[in-house]
Amino acid sequence: MKNFTTEFKTLSYVIQKSQRILLFAHSGPDGDTAGSVLAMKEYLTSLKKTVDIACNDPLPTFLESLTDYTFEIPTKLDLKNYDAVIACDSVERGFQAILPTLPEKTATVIIDHHPDITISADVVILDATSSSACELIYEYLSSQNIHITKNIATYLMIGVLSDTGNFQHSNTSTRVLEISSDLMKKGASFSKIIQASFANKKLSTLKLWGIAFEKAKINPKNGLITTVLTQQDVEQCHASTEDIGQVASILNTVPGTKFSLVLSERDHGIIKGSLRSEQYKGVDVSQIAHLFGGGGHKLASGFEVKGQIKETETGWEIV
Numbered sequence: 221m222k223n224f225t226t227e228f229k230t231l232s233y234v235i236q237k238s239q240r241i242l243l244f245a246h247s248g249p250d251g252d253t254a255g256s257v258l259a260m261k262e263y264l265t266s267l268k269k270t271v272d273i274a275c276n277d278p279l280p281t282f283l284e285s286l287t288d289y290t291f292e293i294p295t296k297l298d299l300k301n302y303d304a305v306i307a308c309d310s311v312e313r314g315f316q317a318i319l320p321t322l323p324e325k326t327a328t329v330i331i332d333h334h335p336d337i338t339i340s341a342d343v344v345i346l347d348a349t350s351s352s353a354c355e356l357i358y359e360y361l362s363s364q365n366i367h368i369t370k371n372i373a374t375y376l377m378i379g380v381l382s383d384t385g386n387f388q389h390s391n392t393s394t395r396v397l398e399i400s401s402d403l404m405k406k407g408a409s410f411s412k413i414i415q416a417s418f419a420n421k422k423l424s425t426l427k428l429w430g431i432a433f434e435k436a437k438i439n440p441k442n443g444l445i446t447t448v449l450t451q452q453d454v455e456q457c458h459a460s461t462e463d464i465g466q467v468a469s470i471l472n473t474v475p476g477t478k479f480s481l482v483l484s485e486r487d488h489g490i491i492k493g494s495l496r497s498e499q500y501k502g503v504d505v506s507q508i509a510h511l512f513g514g515g516g517h518k519l520a521s522g523f524e525v526k527g528q529i530k531e532t533e534t535g536w537e538i539v
């Protein structure tokens with residue numbers, strides 16, 4: 221991790237001086253962005269601050285059993301009313317639209333581990349070598365000798381597990397395991413989180429995965445394994461776009477493949493591409509995402525394009 225001594229001190233000062241604080245989670249929230257803002261909400265509330273969490277989408281349903289907190293839609297909040305705004309994880313999925321509308325006096329903070337973030341803020345805690353935004357928040361809390369309660373530990377663990385694929389991805393560093401061990405000592409229940417979030421697949425999710433796996437094709441020339449999900453597929457299974465999340469990771473477990481791509485239709489003619497690979501496969505999928513105006517990590521990235529999906533012999537094309 222980078223040395224954030226100065227940034228951590230500044231963040232601590234910002235928190236100390238702020239009474240009303242807004243936390244911001246990214247659109248289509250995952251375990252990391254949710255775990256980050258929930259942990260910060262728990263901590264800041266204990267300091268008697270007034271804290272809201274803003275997100276363009278509701279709290280993911282799989283987290284409902286792990287928290288009582290909820291997310292507010294930003295348009296329903298008076299954004300001029302906060303002393304500080306802290307955005308956590310994938311800060312360019314929603315927060316970039318809010319940032320320019322904030323008053324000059326509002327202190328802005330971003331905490332992220334995505335490499336190609338271009339927006340800036342008063343305090344920038346950005347480290348692409350960290351597994352998750354939750355890992356960075358853990359480092360912040362420990363650096364300031366802040367007591368990590370059982371709830372905070374649980375929320376941080378949700379993010380670490382989510383972004384490391386339950387310690388399966390190559391970002392599972394020795395530091396991640398040290399942090400996780402400490403979070404468990406502080407009361408985070410590994411099995412409870414796994415049960416609530418990962419081992420808790422609805423039938424609708426499995427049906428959608430069935431369609432995705434049925435349609436998967438391998439291109440032997442480049443080792444790409446790819447599949448598509450149409451809006452009709454999602455509707456037919458009574459699934460949600462949240463359920464598409466892990467398809468690309470599972471496709472990557474097929475022997476002989478080098479990287480995976482899931483194309484899924486979203487509203488208004490948008491097609492979302494999710495790319496995944498594994499460290500040992502030696503492919504940098506973020507380069508592909510960049511070609512389509514997207515971004516992300518070497519092993520997990522995405523893009524959005526307008527168009528239609530057309531079937532070909534070795535996969536699908538966007539036309």
Ligand SMILES: [Mn+2]
Pocket residue numbers: 252253309310333351352353383
């Ligand atoms: Mn993350």
